[in-house]
Amino acid sequence: MLKYRKNSVEYGAPIMTNNDWHARSAAETIASLSSTHTGLEPDEATRRLERFGHNRLPVASRDGWLRRFSRQFHNVLIYLLLGAATITALLDHWVDCGVIVSVVFINALIGVIQEGRAERALDAIRNMLSLNATVLRGGRRQEVPAHQLVTGDIVLLASGDKVPADLRLVEVRQLRIEEATLTGESEPVEKGVAAVDPQTVLGERACMAYSGTLVVYGQARGVVVAIGTATEIGHISSLIAGVGVLETPLLRQMTHFGKQLTTTILLLAGLTFAFGVWVHGYNWSDMFFAAVGLAVAAIPEGLPAVLTITLALGVQRMAKRSAIVRRLPAVESLGAVTTICSDKTGTLTKNEMTVQRVITASSIFEVSGIGYAPHGGFAIDGKETDFTEHPDTLDLFRAGLLCNDAALNEGEGHWHIAGDPTEGALIPLALKAGLDAALEHEELPRTDHIPFESEHRFMATLHHDHSGHAFIFVKGAVEQVLAMCNQQRGSGEDVTLDLPYWHAQMAETGARGQRVLALAMKSVEVDQRELRFADVEGGFTLLGMVGISDPPREEAISAVRDCKAAGIRVKMITGDHADTARAIAAQLGIGNGLALTGVELDAMDDEALRQAVRDVDVFARSSPEHKLRLVTAMQANGEVVAMTGDGVNDAPALKRADVGVAMGGKGTEAAKEAAEMVLADDNFASIAAAVEEGRTIYDNLKKSIVFILPTSGGEAAVIVAAILMGLTLPITPVQILWVNMVTAITLSLALAFESSERGVMCRAPQDPRAPLLDHFLLWRIVLVSALMVLGGVGFFLWELGRGASLEEARTVAVNALVMGEIFYLFNCRHLFESSFGVISFTQSRPVVLSIVIVVLLQLLFTYAPLMQHLFGTAAIESAAWWRILLFGGLVFGAVEMEKAGMRRWDRHRISRRSHN
Numbered sequence: 001m002l003k004y005r006k007n008s009v010e011y012g013a014p015i016m017t018n019n020d021w022h023a024r025s026a027a028e029t030i031a032s033l034s035s036t037h038t039g040l041e042p043d044e045a046t047r048r049l050e051r052f053g054h055n056r057l058p059v060a061s062r063d064g065w066l067r068r069f070s071r072q073f074h075n076v077l078i079y080l081l082l083g084a085a086t087i088t089a090l091l092d093h094w095v096d097c098g099v100i101v102s103v104v105f106i107n108a109l110i111g112v113i114q115e116g117r118a119e120r121a122l123d124a125i126r127n128m129l130s131l132n133a134t135v136l137r138g139g140r141r142q143e144v145p146a147h148q149l150v151t152g153d154i155v156l157l158a159s160g161d162k163v164p165a166d167l168r169l170v171e172v173r174q175l176r177i178e179e180a181t182l183t184g185e186s187e188p189v190e191k192g193v194a195a196v197d198p199q200t201v202l203g204e205r206a207c208m209a210y211s212g213t214l215v216v217y218g219q220a221r222g223v224v225v226a227i228g229t230a231t232e233i234g235h236i237s238s239l240i241a242g243v244g245v246l247e248t249p250l251l252r253q254m255t256h257f258g259k260q261l262t263t264t265i266l267l268l269a270g271l272t273f274a275f276g277v278w279v280h281g282y283n284w285s286d287m288f289f290a291a292v293g294l295a296v297a298a299i300p301e302g303l304p305a306v307l308t309i310t311l312a313l314g315v316q317r318m319a320k321r322s323a324i325v326r327r328l329p330a331v332e333s334l335g336a337v338t339t340i341c342s343d344k345t346g347t348l349t350k351n352e353m354t355v356q357r358v359i360t361a362s363s364i365f366e367v368s369g370i371g372y373a374p375h376g377g378f379a380i381d382g383k384e385t386d387f388t389e390h391p392d393t394l395d396l397f398r399a400g401l402l403c404n405d406a407a408l409n410e411g412e413g414h415w416h417i418a419g420d421p422t423e424g425a426l427i428p429l430a431l432k433a434g435l436d437a438a439l440e441h442e443e444l445p446r447t448d449h450i451p452f453e454s455e456h457r458f459m460a461t462l463h464h465d466h467s468g469h470a471f472i473f474v475k476g477a478v479e480q481v482l483a484m485c486n487q488q489r490g491s492g493e494d495v496t497l498d499l500p501y502w503h504a505q506m507a508e509t510g511a512r513g514q515r516v517l518a519l520a521m522k523s524v525e526v527d528q529r530e531l532r533f534a535d536v537e538g539g540f541t542l543l544g545m546v547g548i549s550d551p552p553r554e555e556a557i558s559a560v561r562d563c564k565a566a567g568i569r570v571k572m573i574t575g576d577h578a579d580t581a582r583a584i585a586a587q588l589g590i591g592n593g594l595a596l597t598g599v600e601l602d603a604m605d606d607e608a609l610r611q612a613v614r615d616v617d618v619f620a621r622s623s624p625e626h627k628l629r630l631v632t633a634m635q636a637n638g639e640v641v642a643m644t645g646d647g648v649n650d651a652p653a654l655k656r657a658d659v660g661v662a663m664g665g666k667g668t669e670a671a672k673e674a675a676e677m678v679l680a681d682d683n684f685a686s687i688a689a690a691v692e693e694g695r696t697i698y699d700n701l702k703k704s705i706v707f708i709l710p711t712s713g714g715e716a717a718v719i720v721a722a723i724l725m726g727l728t729l730p731i732t733p734v735q736i737l738w739v740n741m742v743t744a745i746t747l748s749l750a751l752a753f754e755s756s757e758r759g760v761m762c763r764a765p766q767d768p769r770a771p772l773l774d775h776f777l778l779w780r781i782v783l784v785s786a787l788m789v790l791g792g793v794g795f796f797l798w799e800l801g802r803g804a805s806l807e808e809a810r811t812v813a814v815n816a817l818v819m820g821e822i823f824y825l826f827n828c829r830h831l832f833e834s835s836f837g838v839i840s841f842t843q844s845r846p847v848v849l850s851i852v853i854v855v856l857l858q859l860l861f862t863y864a865p866l867m868q869h870l871f872g873t874a875a876i877e878s879a880a881w882w883r884i885l886l887f888g889g890l891v892f893g894a895v896e897m898e899k900a901g902m903r904r905w906d907r908h909r910i911s912r913r914s915h916n
């Protein structure tokens with residue numbers, strides 16, 4: 001409120017204790033904010049920005065380093081460890097106590113570091129999702145980041161936009177806004193410009209558009225009356241909602257599992273303690289330390305930290321490849337996607353539209369020229385032609401030029417357009433035909449218009465010339481425009497419409513992969529100043545059609561191929577005509593030549609549709625409602641669906657899809673809000689890249705689990721086995737604590753940094769129903785634990801047998817255990833592929849680095865006198881190292897053999913899927 005009052009004073013408005021912009025007229029509001037209908041001057045906007053700050057809600061302040069560090073101790077496991085440390089201290093076992101405290105400390109440190117990293121990753125993503133606003137400044141329309149809006153700015157709103165600040169509406173066109181964020185009411189409300197009573201409640205202030213609400217229909221213009229914390233949403237929540245906490249179903253599953261595991265391990269440790277004391281008559285204090293060592297070894301303390309960092313790093317990698325994840329669970333769904341449904345225009349194609357054909361009732365012109373440059377000519381049957389010979393075409397070019405909201409600009413030597421590329425393509429066409437754009441706009445100014453919407457597939461404009469004539473121009477999809485026409489432009493005069501001719505031309509042009517637009521016009525009474533839908537129902541004269549090429553993106557062609565190899569089916573859902581859609585799909589390698597149209601889809605019941613989506617990959621003339629039915633049908637068939645969308649009406653389909661993908665460039669805010677992922681570059685190839693990264697993240701999560709659980713299990717199993725067999729402990733509790741501490745900061749972290757495996761896009765999608773903690777993992781835990789027991793206990797007994805001291809035997813056992821883990825880490829670098837080969841051993845810097853550190857620490861552990869004193873170790877002979885290495889090789893070989901078996905099984909699964 002304070003800020004608002006400050007603004008009012010600054011701009012000469014009377015001081016108000018209440019926010020009552022809704023009770024003032026639009027003109028009064030603009031005047032009191034010292035603005036104009038054409039917006040602020042850019043200099044003034046800059047001045048206000050400097051003086052009053054940015055249109056931002058403050059970000060929740062972060063806890064300090066110390067507080068975050070202390071938070072890491074808030075965990076039952078840590079309490080237990082600290083309890084154990086206290087008891088060891090009371091018993092004067094200072095080394096054990098020191099190591100336990102170090103374990104706790106190091107885990108907390110890793111926790112803080114990973115939290116910071118994860119937060120930074122999410123912050124970067126949040127910045128990439130920042131909002132833009134269209135404003136008028138100095139009479140010019142421009143896009144600015146929403147945080148640069150200032151009070152007095154004139155903002156333009158269109159359907160799908162998120163309102164960027166609190167606005168007093170100045171002009172509206174059928175504006176409907178969904179204000180659920182503010183009022184909780186999900187039904188969109190109709191807006192107007194008339195002032196309302198000062199006492200009107202928020203939800204009924206029809207002349208206001210509030211920050212954070214969504215425009216679901218229509219267009220409007222409004223003046224900014226409040227920004228940042230002074231907005232209504234700022235009053236409710238003064239903090240920005242983040243991208244979300246780092247949590248996914250898998251992580252939740254792991255946390256739950258972790259709790260169960262901890263209980264089980266503590267029970268097991270208790271049982272082992274009891275067994276040792278009562279059955280084998282061990283000293284109870286020795287058994288207490290053994291039980292503590294066992295619990296610390298078996299509980300995977302570091303796992304949650306590793307998983308979170310893996311997720312954060314993966315999400316960051318995805319953002320670098322233009323796929324911005326808004327909701328983290330989507331990362332997992334991405335790895336399981338079996339079908340990607342993509343829009344055509346701009347996602348699979350370049351969205352660089354060039355008119356290549358002009359079809360009139362009497363002639364077909366081929367148009368030359370490249371891109372949006374207004375240079376080129378026209379030819380009929382290969383012979384150049386001059387438009388003075390074809391006066392009947394003039395209105396067609398004029399309609400294209402005037403029924404148009406795009407602008408053509410030249411900059412840095414090349415021509416580009418601002419606005420819709422389909423419309424943009426019509427401007428150079430008119431210029432090539434010799435029209436003067438400025439002159440045409442001056443002679444036939446626009447009085448009103450109906451904007452293009454995918455739902456009605458046409459755009460219409462009303463124009464008045466200066467000599468008492470009025471016209472409506474319309475352009476749009478062929479079916480729509482033909483339905484409005486009863487005659488066509490002939491060489492001399494207008495004649496009856498020849499429908500079969502136009503349908504044949506449509507089919508031929510569409511088959512070339514060109515998007516076809518029809519253009520028409522009609523004269524109306526000069527006193528008509530408004531354009532309504534009833535005005536475009538009939539009575540038009542068809543001027544002709546244009547064929548617009550929009551070539552497929554090269555990278556989309558290869559991405560479609562990659563998806564196929566990865567067992568993912570690509571479907572194209574487009575608003576374009578079936579002929580055009582089929583031709584483009586063929587160029588992209590999508591589908592089998594079959595296409596279904598929206599009308600055909602409407603005629604199907606749900607069961608028929610379920611069957612149809614099994615056979616057909618191309619859906620033409622479809623609207624957002626069709627997308628929703630399609631995704632539902634595919635999901636009913638068991639598919640995991642990623643679906644792209646950009647319009648406000650795509651939101652339900654995006655929400656319904658397993659992974660909703662919105663376009664960052666041409667997508668509306670409504671679509672982005674509904675989506676799990678936003679593509680910064682609107683490119684299909686980025687979806688394929690995101691799937692690849694999604695699979696990689698899932699792999700890395702799995703790799704870390706597959707590494708950490710079995711090695712923890714193995715370490716614990718050595719102690720349990722020794723106690724069960726009534727042996728002297730082959731590894732002392734303090735030694736096991738050391739191993740645990742060393743591997744937690746090195747080997748266990750390494751896999752979070754792995755890049756994609758070579759074959760990641762050559763295998764079947766992850767089965768979403770398969771639990772992560774499956775039989776395979778259980779089996780792996782048993783296998784690795786058995787190998788570790790073999791190494792730990794086996795070496796210990798062997799060394800004792802050949803006359804080594806207890807200290808030497810234990811040192812060899814510990815080193816064997818660590819070596820087994822090092823080699824097993826190489827196994828885990830590739831979950832599926834073979835890990836044999838030099839590349840596999842050297843490629844990953846984090847893995848190599850972590851191994852170097854572990855080896856150095858183990859050498860210290862073995863040879864440094866202080867360490868020998870602290871941990872009861874002893875120097876070992878060099879031959880023992882060879883044996884230890886050999887054991888590492890044995891672990892590696894055994895796990896590789898197991899993996900080979902798994903690969904054979906997976907190949908079988910893929911071939912079964914492709915036969916189905």
Ligand code: ATP
Nearest residue numbers: 343344345422452454457459475476477574575576
């Ligand atoms: P996709 O779904 O593949 O991205 P799209 O969204 O571009 O396709 P729409 O924009 O719904 O499809 O276009 C459908 C049809 O409407 C087009 O085939 C074209 O005939 C017509 N059309 C497209 N843009 C305009 C426009 N700006 N003005 C008039 N008609 C248009």
